[in-house]
Amino acid sequence: MDVKNKLYKNQGIHVITALFTVEQGVTKVLLIKRKNEPFLGDWVLTGGALYNNEDLEEGALRELEEKTGITGVEIKQFKAFGKVHRSPIMRMVAVGFVGIIDSKRVNLLRETKNTSNADWFPINKIPPLGFDHEEILHDALLELQKQIVKSNILKSLFPDGVTIPELQKTYEAILNKKFDRRNFRKKMLNLDLIEDTNTSDKFVGHKPAKVYKFKNKIEDKDIF
Amino acid sequence: MDVKNKLYKNQGIHVITALFTVEQGVTKVLLIKRKNEPFLGDWVLTGGALYNNEDLEEGALRELEEKTGITGVEIKQFKAFGKVHRSPIMRMVAVGFVGIIDSKRVNLLRETKNTSNADWFPINKIPPLGFDHEEILHDALLELQKQIVKSNILKSLFPDGVTIPELQKTYEAILNKKFDRRNFRKKMLNLDLIEDTNTSDKFVGHKPAKVYKFKNKIEDKDIF
DNA sequence: ACAAAAGTGTTGACTTTACACCCATGG
DNA sequence: CCATGGGTGTAAAGTCAACACTTTTGT
Numbered sequence: 470m471d472v473k474n475k476l477y478k479n480q481g482i483h484v485i486t487a488l489f490t491v492e493q494g495v496t497k498v499l500l501i502k503r504k505n506e507p508f509l510g511d512w513v514l515t516g517g518a519l520y521n522n523e524d525l526e527e528g529a530l531r532e533l534e535e536k537t538g539i540t541g542v543e544i545k546q547f548k549a550f551g552k553v554h555r556s557p558i559m560r561m562v563a564v565g566f567v568g569i570i571d572s573k574r575v576n577l578l579r580e581t582k583n584t585s586n587a588d589w590f591p592i593n594k595i596p597p598l599g600f601d602h603e604e605i606l607h608d609a610l611l612e613l614q615k616q617i618v619k620s621n622i623l624k625s626l627f628p629d630g631v632t633i634p635e636l637q638k639t640y641e642a643i644l645n646k647k648f649d650r651r652n653f654r655k656k657m658l659n660l661d662l663i664e665d666t667n668t669s670d671k672f673v674g675h676k677p678a679k680v681y682k683f684k685n686k687i688e689d690k691d692i693f
Numbered sequence: 694m695d696v697k698n699k700l701y702k703n704q705g706i707h708v709i710t711a712l713f714t715v716e717q718g719v720t721k722v723l724l725i726k727r728k729n730e731p732f733l734g735d736w737v738l739t740g741g742a743l744y745n746n747e748d749l750e751e752g753a754l755r756e757l758e759e760k761t762g763i764t765g766v767e768i769k770q771f772k773a774f775g776k777v778h779r780s781p782i783m784r785m786v787a788v789g790f791v792g793i794i795d796s797k798r799v800n801l802l803r804e805t806k807n808t809s810n811a812d813w814f815p816i817n818k819i820p821p822l823g824f825d826h827e828e829i830l831h832d833a834l835l836e837l838q839k840q841i842v843k844s845n846i847l848k849s850l851f852p853d854g855v856t857i858p859e860l861q862k863t864y865e866a867i868l869n870k871k872f873d874r875r876n877f878r879k880k881m882l883n884l885d886l887i888e889d890t891n892t893s894d895k896f897v898g899h900k901p902a903k904v905y906k907f908k909n910k911i912e913d914k915d916i917f
Numbered sequence: 918a919c920a921a922a923a924g925t926g927t928t929g930a931c932t933t934t935a936c937a938c939c940c941a942t943g944g
Numbered sequence: 945c946c947a948t949g950g951g952t953g954t955a956a957a958g959t960c961a962a963c964a965c966t967t968t969t970g971t
Contacts, residue, residue, distance in 0.1 A: 476744045481704050482775070482786045520700045521784045525775035549773040549788045551706070551749035560745045562706045562786065564773045618916045634923070644917055651925075652961065656917070659959095675922040676968035692842045693868055693880070858950070875952075876934065883932090899948040900941035924967070932959070940951070 483556070483563035484529035485516030485602070486544055487609030488537075490572040490589055491626065491642045497572070497589035498606060500598070501536055504583050507557050508599030512590075514606060516563070517583075529566045537587050538578035543625045544568035547612040548605075555601045563601070567609045567616070569626045614644055619690070621662055624683035632670050632678035633657060662687060707780070707787035708753035709740030709826070710768055711833030712761075714796040714813055715850065715866045721796070721813035722830060724822070725760055728807050731781050732823030736814075738830060740787070741807075753790045761811050762802035767849045768792035771836040772829075779825040787825070791833045791840070793850045838868055843914070845886055848907035856894050856902035857881060886911060 488499040500512045515536050519528040525546060534540050544566040551562040572589055579587050590596070592610060595603070616622040617640065623631075626639065637653045640646075648656075657663065664684055669677040712723040724736045739760050743752040749770060758764050768790040775786040796813055803811050814820070816834060819827070840846040841864065847855075850863065861877045864870075872880075881887065888908055893901040 476746075477705055477742045478745075480706055480743070480745065481701055482706070518701045519704070519775070519786070521702075521704065522700075522777060524777055525773060525786065546773060549749060549770060551743070551788065553746060553748055562743070562749065562788065564775065564786065632923085640917070646917065648917070649962070650923085651963080654924080655960085672969060673922085674920075674970045676924075678923055693864070693870065693872070856950085873935070874950085875936085878951080879933085896942060897949085898943045900950045902950055918971105920971085921969090922967100923969095925965090926963105928962090930959100930961080932957100934955100934957075936954090938952085940949105942948090942950100944945105944947090 480560045480562070482519040482525075482528075483516055483561050483600075484519050484525055484532055484566065485514050485550075485563045485605055486529045486533050486566040486568060487514050487606050487613075488533065488539070488542065488544075489567070489569040489592075489610075489613055489643075491569070491639050492572060492589070494638055494642045496592045496610075496642045498592055498595070498610075499537060499539075499577075500588060500590050500596075501584040502586040503599060504585055511599035512596045512602075513599045514602045514609075515587075518561075519564075525564050526566065529564070536581055536584045537575075538581075539570065539575045541625075542568045542570050543622065545612075545616060545620070545622060548608055550601055550605055552601060563605065565605050565609060567612050567622075569613065569622060571626050571628075574628075617643055618660065619662075619687070621683040621685070621687050623662075624685075627683065630666055630668070630680040630682040631663070632680055634678055636663075636681075704784045704786070706743040706749075706752075707740055707785050707824075708743050708749055708756055708790065709738050709774075709787045709829055710753045710757050710790040710792060711738050711830050711837075712757065712763070712766065712768075713791070713793040713816075713834075713837055713867075715793070715863050716796060716813070718862055718866045720816045720834075720866045722816055722819070722834075723761060723763075723801075724812060724814050724820075725808040726810040727823060728809055735823035736820045736826075737823045738826045738833075739811075742785075743788075749788050750790065753788070760805055760808045761799075762805075763794065763799045765849075766792045766794050767846065769836075769840060769844070769846060772832055774825055774829055776825060787829065789829050789833060791836050791846075793837065793846060795850050795852075798852075841867055842884065843886075843911070845907040845909070845911050847886075848909075851907065854890055854892070854904040854906040855887070856904055858902055860887075860905075 490497050503511055515533050517532040546566050548565050633654050663681040666680045666682050668680045714721050727733055727735055739757050741756040770790050772789050857878050887905040890904045890906050892904045
């Protein structure tokens, strides 16, 4: 391949992560403020240019750590974004990842070399975003909504286990719906995403809830 | 962004399409033989380098046409592939697309400038493929299996309409399962992917089958 | 013993599966 | 009128939705 051919010279790859959390029933996403051109001063999702010596997911995790200090997340690739002018500088294709984590468990660096003011934004109060990150965020949220009912993506949010009532609040926040407690419990157990740990949560003035944990491997269910 | 930084200079994007067909109950995929290095003489999926002036899907369709003469397919992006050494020449990230078409309706160019011997291969008789195309094909088939039960991707295979018995053969070929005729019909109609056309197919020595067509818009179904 | 939230079970509605007969057409 | 494959109905099993009472704990 001829790298000098102007049809495809000067291309690059972005790895972008929409990292979500849920705080008191509110779904939030991590945004950072850019300190460089293009889009200087604009809010964006965490991410940046993929290096030549790393796989896509590695790059997304490195960018996440560099720009926010966050490590130990599980992320899932969900879509590539490649409109011709999505970056004003050169031709960049973005590979989007989604993940979710407990914001209280991470030490968020609010200032780094290239970013400032890293913070969690409620998904219904998102400021204008640079690049095509509004589109990426929109698709990421849809992907998150799909993933929570068929993968163990929420394992990163509850690494030490979770009770069914906690899960219900989380699902209600992410899916923006209310569920019947009894039916939610049955459905959750049927989805086969979690397993019993034979422990109960802390005593808080009422009957303690059983603690479950997300399984490590989830198997796909067939529709046909 | 500094294009000279060796951490991320000389990157490029592949757009790769796994184009399927079904012939007499056998699922096949379109492969071409490379005439250039790298992987000269190897079989690969259709695709190539994305141009700077086209979106991802445009690029995939252009490559498909250039290398096989095929036009008028609907394709769906399903995943990006970005292992560091997936291309031996330079760092390339591939964006994978999947589509399906009736092989009898297309005029397949078996020879082009860069490829030769384009042909349909049964998915259980795939030769060794160049690049990481075996992985891409594997994932593409899984994606196709998902798509046929929840999108109108089969519209490209049956642009003029289809009968339920024909559909059943197609589903059985792609999912590699057998279904009960009566229940298949009910499920198919319930999936809400097709609609009645009030016509019947050709007369072939038995009761003619009703012709349905795939809807243009499909709405997602919720699990919760 | 009371407040607060967790846990559980049943009924009716709906959906899915299994299965057998009749129908329309061409030859 | 027969061979071929298309179309339909029903009963039993299973799943889902709606709904109210009992349990465990801390105070």
